[in-house]
Amino acid sequence: MIPDFLVSFDTETLPCEEVDFLIAGGGVAGLIASLELKNFKTAVLYKNGLSETCTYNAQGGIATAIAPWDSPDLHKEDTLKTGCGLSNPTSVDILVREGVDRIKELISHGLIFDKENNEYHFTKEGGHSCRRILHINGDGTGKAIAEFLYKKVLVEKNIKILHSHFLVDLISDEGQIKAALVYDEKKKKLVLIKAKAFILATGGAGNIFQETTNPTSISGDGIAIAYRCGAELMDLEFYQFHPTTFYQAGAPRFLISESVRGEGGILRNVKGERFMSAYHSMEELAPRDIVTRAIIDQMKLTASNCVYLDLKKIKCGLEKRFPAIYSFCINYGIDITKEFIPVRPSAHYLMGGIKTDLWGTTSIGNLFACGETACMGVHGANRLASNSLLEGIVFAKRIGIKAKEKLGLKH
Template sequence: MTAGIEHSTDVLIIGSGAAGLTLALKLANKCQVMVLAKGPLAEGSTYYAQGGIAAVFDEDDTIESHVEDTLIAGAGLCDRKAVEFTASEGRRALEWLIRKGVDFDEEEHDGHSRYHLTREGGHSHRRILHAADATGKEVQLTLEQQASQHANITLMERYNAVDLITTDKLGLAGDNKVVGAYVWNRSAEHVETIRAKFVVLATGGASKVYQYTSNPDVASGDGIAMAWRAGCRVANMEFNQFHPTCLYHTEARNFLLTEALRGEGAHLKRPDGTRFMPDFDEREELAPRDVVARAIDFEMKRLGADCMYLDISHKPAEFVTKHFPTIYQRCLGLGIDITKQPIPVVPAAHYTCGGVMTDLDGKTDLNGLYAVGEVAYTGLHGANRMASNSLLECLVFARSASRSIFNQLDDAKWIDDIPHWDESQVTDSDEHVVIAHNWHELRLFMWDYVGIVRTDKRLQRALRRVEMLKGEIHDYYSDFKISNDLLELRNLVQIAELIIRCAMMRKESRGLHYTLDYPEQLENPTPSVLSPSQSN
C-alpha cells in the first residue's frame, strides 16, 4: 500500500446512525464502504429516538398535508423543494426499512392489520410509524445487523475523525476535492489515514455544546466543524431545538420523554397541578416544540421552580404501559410510577436544525464530500424541526446521496500522495484540567447566553468568551497529543462560534431563535449563511 495510507475504501462514511448505515447498505452492492463510529456502533442519537418516523400511510392523509405541516412548523424558513422532496419520498424510504426487517407497531382495523400511526406536535394527521416508544433502537439494531453481514461494509468502532484531507491541503492542482480523512484510533491511541474516493459526513448534531442536552455524548458537532475547516458553508446554526420534556432527575440527565406522550393525551402542569399550555397556545400540549419549550422555561423562571410536570396518569395504566414501556420502566426504576404520578421535566438541547449546506443529493460545497442527516442543512427544517421528520430525513437523503455517488463512481480516483499524520512535535499533556475547565465553561455560557431566550448583550458576551477559548484550545491542540476530549472540545468551540455568529445575524425572533431585543418577525426572512472564505 502507498506510504502514509493505512486504509483505502471507495466511500468513507463518518457516523454509524440511521443516515450512515442506510447509505452504507444502499452503496455496498456496488462498492467498498467503510463506516466509522466514534464509540460503539449504536451510541448515537438514532438509538435513543423514541417517537417514530413521519410518512403518509393513512388513506385520509396526503403528501400535501405533510408538506404544509412541515412548512408551518418551520416558521417560514423551510425550503419548499426540500420539504416536498422529503415528504414525497417518505413512504418509499419507510417501505425499504420494513423490507430490511424493521418491525413497526400494528393494530387491527375492520378485521385487517395495519400500521399503528400516532400523532405528534405540529402534525394535522396521525402519520408517525413507531416501534412502541423505542423506534430508534429498532431501526438502529436492524440496520446494524444488516451492515455487519455485508461483505463490502467494514465497520470500525472507536474511531474519531480528526480532519478531512483535501487536495488544497496537499498542495495539489485543480479544483479542491476531499480525498480522505485522518482518524484517531481510540483503542490504539494513534492517528491513522484513510483514503477514499468519496467521504460522507453522517455525524449527527451538536447539542453537546449545551450544558443540558437529551443527546448522547457523541453529539459534539464533529462533522460540521470538519466541513467548516475544509471550506464548506454552514447555515441556520442559530436554530437549536430544545426538546420541551427531558426527565428532571440526577440519575437520568439525558433521558428524553417522547412527544408521543403529549400526542396520546399527557398534560403539562405546574407544581401545584394546574395546566399551563392553554394559556400559551390554542393547540395546548400539541403546539410545536419551540412554543412548548418557551412556555416551560417561562413558567420555571416565573415561579422559580426547578421543573414542570408531565402527567399521563389520567389514562388507563394498561394503555400507558403498552404504548410507553421504555419510559414506564425507566421512570419506575427511579421511583416514579407514571401510571399514578406526574413526571418532572425540563427543556434540554435536542436537535441542530442548521448544519453543513447541501443540495437534494447531500452534496456539499467540497467536491466528493456529502453530508446526510442532522449534520446537514437541507432546508427541510427551517426555523424549527417538526417532530419525527429527523429520521425521515436520514433515510430520504441517504437514498438520494447513494444515487449521486453511483453516478460518479466509475470516474472517481484515489490520491496516493497522502502523508502520515505528524506527531513528532507534540508531547503528552500533564494538564488535563485545562480541557475539563474549558469544556465546562463553554457549555455553561452557551446555556446561559445562547439558550432558549437570547439578547444582543448575551450573544456579545458569549462571542468574547468563545474567541478567548478558541485561542487557548488552538495552542493546546498544537502542543499536545490528541485525546477524545480534546478533539471534541476543539470541534465544540468552533460550533459555538458558528451558533453565536448566526444568532447575531438574525434580527428577529423566529422559530427556535427567540431574542428579547427583536421580538417581532421580519417580513421576508432568509437563511443565516456563513462562509469560511468570508471569515478568514
C-alpha cells in the same frame, strides 16, 4: 483564526488504508448510505458503538403519510408551518413524497411497525394535524430501526464497520477531499484513510450545551471538520430544545417522547395547573418551540426548576406503550401510572449544519453530508416532530445515488 488541522501529522509515515467510500457516523443516515453503496468498498466509522447514536436513542417514531386519512401534501403543510416559513419547500416536498416510498421499502425488507387490530398504529405529535407517526416496540423506534439496518450492513461483505474510530480531520487538495485523518482509539494511533468520496453523518452538536438529550459522543465534530476544510455551513442559529426531558438532580436528561403527549399526556406547572391553552390552540401538541417557551415561562412565573407531565388519563397500558420511559422513571423512583414526571427543556436537535444541495453535495469536492450533520433546508427554524429519522433515510439514499453517479460508478 481557525487552524486547518487539530493535530500535526506526516502523511508519509502514517499507516494508510484505501476504500471507495468513507462514512463517518453510523446512525440511520450513515447506515442507509452504506447500504446504497454496498457494492463498493465502504468503511463506516463509529466513534463509539451503535447505542451511542442519536438514532438508537430516538423514541417517538417516524412520520410518514401512509395512513388513509393522510397525504404528503398535508405532511408538507405541517412541516412548512412548523419551520416558521424558513424551510425550503422543494426539500420538504422530497422528504414527504420520497419518504413514503422509503418507508414502504423498509417494510418490504422486513421492518415491522407496531399494529393494533392488525392495522398500523399511528400516534400524533406536536405540530402534526393528524395521526401519522409510526412506531416500533412502543417507544423503541430508533433502537429497532438502528438494529435492523445494522444487521443488514453486517452481512454485506464490502462494508467494513470500524468501531472506536474517531474522524479527526479531512485532507484536501485543490478543493477536493482526498483523505481522512482517523484516530484508532483501541490502538492509540492515527491512520490515514483515502477514498473516492467522503460522507459525513456524525449527528448534531448537543453536547455544546450543559443539558441535552444527545449521547455524550454528539459534539458537532463533523460540522467543525467540514468547516476547517472550507465547507459552507447553514442555519447554525437554529437549535431545537425538546420540551420534555426528565428532570431530577443527578439524572441524565432522558427524553420523554412527544408521543406521550400525543396519547393524552398533560403538562402542569408546579401548582398542578394546566397552562398550554394560554399559549397555543393545539395545547400540549403545539410545535416544540412553542411548548418549550411555554414551559420556560411557567418555570419563571412559579420560580421552579421544572414542570410536570401527567399521564393518568392515558388509556393505553403505559408499561406496554412506553416501556423505556416507564422503566427509566421507575429506576428513579417514579411510577408514571400514578405520579407526575418532572420535566424541562433540553438541547435536542440542530436544524442547521453543513450546507448541501438536494443530493447531499457540499461546497467541497468529494464531500457529502446527511442526517442531522447536514442542512438542505428541510426543517427551517424548527423541526416537525419525528421528521428526523425520515430525513436521514430519504437524503442518505439520495447521497448514495449521487455519489455513485458523480464518480461514474454504475453498480
